[in-house]
Amino acid sequence: MKNIEELIQKAVDLQAKGLVTGQVADELNVSRETATWLLSRARKGEEIQAPKDISVDWSSIGKSSYRLRYISKVMADMVLDLLSQTNEDVDTIVGTTSSGVPIASLMAEELGTEFAVFHVLGQRVDNTHPGGIISRNFGNVDGKRCIIVDDVITSGSTISQVIKQLKEFGALPVGAAVLVDKRGTESISSVPVKAMIRIMRMD
Structure with a gap:
């Protein structure tokens, strides 16, 4: 843009x-x-104060399977770094939303793990995050050690919902990996986060 x-x-x-x-x-x-x-x-006569936010356009990566593969290798390496720091293992890579799924799929191949998908449900009327479900068409997360993969952290609500859902299945979320973290966080719900790029505002 x-x-x-x-x-x-x-x-x-x-x-x-x-x-x-x-x-x-x-x-x-x-x-x-x-x-x-x-x-x-876009609607005339309606004016709301602009929020403090940053738009992230990573379509130059997303439109190329070649680029996605190399970005996924970098993110897999970040996960290995995280696992060596926490002395954890991983059984399953969980992709979130449409953007995190292709990256997670390639990361699972790179790391030799299973692959699962978290579907975000539609938005509530009050704009709160509705949660989501683990797809039964992909890997089973029951009792597994999982890494959550998304493209961008804005508020952290999606990853929080994935963590909640995984725990309901008796899974252990051992980390999260993202392309861009706009929140500048080291962890979400006590789960460590690794970001390729971390953005922090200096307001």
């Missing part, structure tokens, strides 16, 4: 295709508050 007007138009286009605010936020890698602000800017 070159400027804010392009980002607003992209948000409007996604909403017109049937995506709700939370899905627009996930697709644009912005917070739900930012997605709400972008959509309100």
Whole structure:
């Protein structure tokens, strides 16, 4: 995205295709508050104060399976580093949302583990995070040691929901790996986080 007007138009286009605010936020890698602000800017006469957020466009990686494979190798190496620090093992890589799934799949191949998928459910009316489910079409997480993979951490709510769901299956989340951490966090719900890029605001 070159400027804010392009980002607003992209948000409007996604909403017109049937995506709700939370899905627009996930697709644009912005917070739900930012997605709400972008959509309100498109409506005349409605003005909401801009949230402090950063849009992440990693489509130059996502459009190339060659690039995705190498990024996944880097993230797998980060996971190995984390496991050596925590003296843990991993049985399953859990991909979240549509963006984390291809990376997680390639990481599972690289690390020789099983692969599981977490589906985020639709957004609630009050914009809170609804949680999600572990897909039964992929690896079983029952009692497994898991690494969670996502593309971008904005608020941490998606990874928090995955952690909660994994624990309900008796699984042990031993870490999370992401491309970009906009929250600047070392852990979420006591689960260590490794990020290729960590962004911190200096407000």
